[in-house]
Every structure is written in structure tokens, then in C-alpha cells.
Amino acid sequence: MSEHPVTAPPNPSPAAPxxxxxxxxxxxxxxxxxxxxxxxGAGGVFLHHAWLSxxxxxxxxxGDTGWIPQHLLIHPQDAPGQILAAMPLYLKDHSYxxxxxxxxxxxxxxxxGLPYYPKLLSAIPxxxxxxxxxxxxxxxxxxxxxxxxxxxxxxxxxxxxxLLPRDAQAMPPAxxxxxxxxxxxxxxxxxxxxxxxLASLSQPKRKKIRAERRKAAxxxxxxxxxxxxxISEADWRFFMRCYAATYRAHHSTPYLNxxxxxxxxxxxPEAFVMVLAQVEGRDVAASLLIRDxxxxxxxxxxxxxxxxxxHFEVAYYQSIEYAIAEGCAVIEGGAQGEHKLARGFLPxxxxxxxxxxxxxxxxxxxxxxxxxDQGMAAYLDExxxxxxxxxxxxxxxx
Numbered sequence: 001m002s003e004h005p006v007t008a009p010p011n012p013s014p015a016a017p018x019x020x021x022x023x024x025x026x027x028x029x030x031x032x033x034x035x036x037x038x039x040x041g042a043g044g045v046f047l048h049h050a051w052l053s054x055x056x057x058x059x060x061x062x063g064d065t066g067w068i069p070q071h072l073l074i075h076p077q078d079a080p081g082q083i084l085a086a087m088p089l090y091l092k093d094h095s096y097x098x099x100x101x102x103x104x105x106x107x108x109x110x111x112x113g114l115p116y117y118p119k120l121l122s123a124i125p126x127x128x129x130x131x132x133x134x135x136x137x138x139x140x141x142x143x144x145x146x147x148x149x150x151x152x153x154x155x156x157x158x159x160x161x162x163l164l165p166r167d168a169q170a171m172p173p174a175x176x177x178x179x180x181x182x183x184x185x186x187x188x189x190x191x192x193x194x195x196x197x198l199a200s201l202s203q204p205k206r207k208k209i210r211a212e213r214r215k216a217a218x219x220x221x222x223x224x225x226x227x228x229x230x231i232s233e234a235d236w237r238f239f240m241r242c243y244a245a246t247y248r249a250h251h252s253t254p255y256l257n258x259x260x261x262x263x264x265x266x267x268x269p270e271a272f273v274m275v276l277a278q279v280e281g282r283d284v285a286a287s288l289l290i291r292d293x294x295x296x297x298x299x300x301x302x303x304x305x306x307x308x309x310x311h312f313e314v315a316y317y318q319s320i321e322y323a324i325a326e327g328c329a330v331i332e333g334g335a336q337g338e339h340k341l342a343r344g345f346l347p348x349x350x351x352x353x354x355x356x357x358x359x360x361x362x363x364x365x366x367x368x369x370x371x372x373d374q375g376m377a378a379y380l381d382e383x384x385x386x387x388x389x390x391x392x393x394x395x396x397x398x
Contacts, residue, residue, distance in 0.1 A: 187330055
């Protein structure tokens, strides 16, 4: 067990001071005890002990990956097994797999002759999904954040970053900076079927989607949707071929491996939905959705053959059909991608919190973020002006 001199501010009861403790593996925490800390609502599925443990057990984090688990626990000083609050936390040697980009900050540190890495990061590895980051007693959220700052100061780290906390409109704790972002989400306005969704769009967008689906069908694309235990190990192996092909096309290496997917699926099968596409009876593409209650998360897509308009059919339109049939309220399409706007995904504001120990850099970054925030607000206005709906669905509050 990895321990750090992180002391949380005392709670109101002087008889039971609280302390913060870091652990280097979730295997050191009872699964039920951890999962009880996760508040209900969007994004919780990625915080489950089974999901995070599968990342560790499969080697996707830990070792020499640059993602070193250092999960923070808050408990009474005299009762270390009584976890009152927690935060998923990693010591990072780089900024890959985060999707909230701070490469320019790291470069500025480097040019000044100062180390930016390692840094502390609270996020879901390789998954740009908003959700709770301070788990457990809400009254202890400030305690968790104070512990993070104290950890950074005591260990002389450059910074700590809390990416995509659930409420994008919430103000960060004192001493932290807020950074704005945008994602694209599809919202179900009670559509009876896919045609009902199309009817809600403006005529040019409706025509474009019908043409894309028709051309994919004419190319022979046929899809099937698998959920839960319908997904076999053979399906996972084919999915991995597609997933790896996407990274290979971008001259990169997949963050996740087959062992992770098999472990996570075995532990929580109800969370997984897979779309497989065939052409002339041969599997050629796959996409993966994660389900959390009435919310779907579009996570991964890949193909081993190039077929016109297959990407839109498999990664977007099949997801929308599934959401409508299953009564799902929202599909989160992940980071980036203005092309999602034309397919019914609307812009949603996101936010992250950042603390930089060096006051000089913190001041410079804060000024930068003020300008960036103004630009992001203008960008959101521009996106909303290009709204593809005749009347926009109610805003997704993330």
C-alpha cells in the first residue's frame, strides 16, 4: 500500500480527525465499499470498482503506462477501514489519454527549465466522460480537494487536474482554475422511432441522413446489435481487430486491450452494447456503447474494410436506433467532432478544474483560461446557431 503524508482538515468532531491516504490499487479496497460511495446519476458506471480494477488487472494502467494509480481515500484516523470519501486518482508521466489537452502548459514548463511531470490527475483513463469525481459524503468534497493541494505542495509536484466533474456549471474550490470545454450529446425527445427523430430535423439535415443510410445499405452494410451476455468472446476478439485498426490508421497504439474488455464485460455485462456490421456476410466493422441507466456512451469504433458511409451508420445511426428502442435519454458522443452536429448531436458545455503549484505559471494560465473561456463561449454560440433541429430538444444538463 502506498501512503503519502496527506492530511485532511479535521471534521467537526474533534474526537475523530480525518486523514487522507493514497492506495496504489483498488484491490486494496472492498468492491462493495467503493461502489457504495458512487452517487447515483450519469457517469457512475465508469467509476465502478469492476471497471477501474479491470484497467489495473489488465495492465492498461500501472506499470510503465504513465498512469500510476494513487486513489485517494478519506477515513477517520482511528478507523482506516471506514472509508467516508474517495477520489479516483493517478500520477501521470505524460498527458496522453486525457482529452483535456495541457501539452502547451507542459511545453511552457519545459522551456522554463521546470518539470511538469509527474502531475496528479483525477479522471477516468482514456474516457472523456463527465461524472462524479469526489465520491462519498458530499460534505467532504472540499476535504478531498484540500488533500490534493496539500499533496502537490508537499511532494513538490507541478499540478493536479480534476477532469470533467459532473456539474459543468459548478465553480471550482478556492485556489483552483476552471477550464471550459465542449462535447456533443444526442437527446431523446420522446421519439417513437428513427423516422420520428428525422422528422424533428431541418429538411436539409433529414435529407442528408437518409442519403447516407441509403448509400451504406446499397454498399451492402447490414448491422446487428448485441447487448450484455449476447456478446461472445469471439465478438470481442473481432471488436479488438477493429479497435486496433483505428489506432493503426492514426499511427498509434490502442490504450485498451482484450483482457480489459473481457474482464469488464464479465463483471458488468449489462453495461455493454456492441454493434457489428457485415458486408456480404463478413464482419467488417464494430462500435461499442456503454450503458449507464438511461444514458449511452459512444466509446469506440473501428473497421477492417473501407465502405462508404459505414462509419456514420455503425457509430451514430445504429446508436440512435438503439437509444430510441430502449428508451435511453441521452447519447454522449465523446470528445470533439463537429460532424456530430449534423447528425443530431448538440453541443454541451463541459469543465475541468486545475491547480498549479507555481504561482507564476498559475497566474499566466489563469489569464490564458479567461481568454479561452471567451472563445469557447463564442464557439458554443456559433454551434448553437447551426442547430440541425427545427426546434431544439431540451438542453442536456450533463
